[in-house]
Amino acid sequence: MHGMINKSIEDLVTINFGADKWEAIKAKAGIKVEAFVSNESYPDEMTYGLVGAATEVLGLSVSQVLFAFGEFWVLHTANKGYGDLLKSAGRTMPEFLDYLPLFHTRVALIFPNLKPPRFECSDRHPDRITMHYFSPRPGLSAVVSGMLSGVAKLYETPAEITQTQFKDKGADHDEFLVCWGDSIKK
Ligand code: HEM
Incomplete structure (x- = not known):
């Protein structure tokens, strides 16, 4: 890497x-x-x-380390080093999430030899979205949870991130439900 x-x-x-x-x-x-x-x-x-x-x-635990790294990556490393790139991807958290599938194409312009992950969005609603994560690298789904949590904090948008499909338990790929606004109000 x-x-x-x-x-x-x-x-x-x-x-x-x-x-x-x-x-x-x-x-x-x-x-x-x-x-x-x-x-x-x-x-x-x-x-x-x-x-x-x-x-x-x-x-x-491994997931604690990976989750902490994911949040730190977004809030510290990416935000300090590539804040403009990060923020240009969306004015709000939902906009950013919508743009995430294209995001590493822009990152690839800066970093040569990038082997980036692939993201897809589905089931878009005003207060939730499903994020699909594909990578040939195993075992990194907790990084994605941490990064999504970091993105929510970056935009100061309270959000709940739940992993709903697990590649290491036999699913085709990892899947996350990101909820905000009315969908997390009790
Ligand atoms: C300015 C912001 C960002 C930059 C500069 C960036 C850059 C990178 C770089 C350099 C790698 C290593 C890939 C390699 O070495 O081949 C990487 C991997 C990764 N990135 Fe990003 N990234 C950013 C934001 C994000 C965000 C917001 C997410 C998800 C919410 C994300 C998800 C990942 C994941 C999961 C990997 C691990 C590699 C894999 O899954 O195969 N990144 N990124």
Whole structure:
């Protein structure tokens, strides 16, 4: 994966848990790279290795680490580094979600050799939408939940994100229901 992803995991750990924990995670994952270069591609195994080591060093589950990373990616890494790109994709959260299927096409103009995920929307309503996520990379659905949650926070729109289909339980792909407004009022 792109160096920016690994660098973002480093920032997440360093800011929230300290530099010592990051060094412990890198050592446990057997990673000798001193600093990740944003525009360089690294083997996916390195990213999975970092996540696995983070669960052990921080005492968190895989989904907790992936969800935290997804939120951090949107609210910290993408928002600080690519805020204009991010916000130009929609004036509101529903607009952004509608645009998400096209979003990485624009990201690909900045990042060479991108192997982006694919998103599709269905069942659009004024207060909910279904998001379909496709990727050849396994096990990353909790990242998507975290990213969708980050997008909701970015737009200051209270939302509920529920995964409704699971690829790792045999479904064709992962599916998420995103609800806001009247659909979450009790
Ligand atoms: C400015 C904002 C964003 C930028 C610059 C960006 C960029 C990237 C980059 C560089 C990768 C690595 C792909 C690779 O190395 O081949 C990636 C992966 C990914 N992105 Fe984005 N992204 C952004 C926003 C989002 C948002 C808002 C979502 C979903 C809500 C999202 C979902 C994902 C997922 C799930 C992956 C993991 C790869 C996979 O599933 O195969 N991204 N993105």
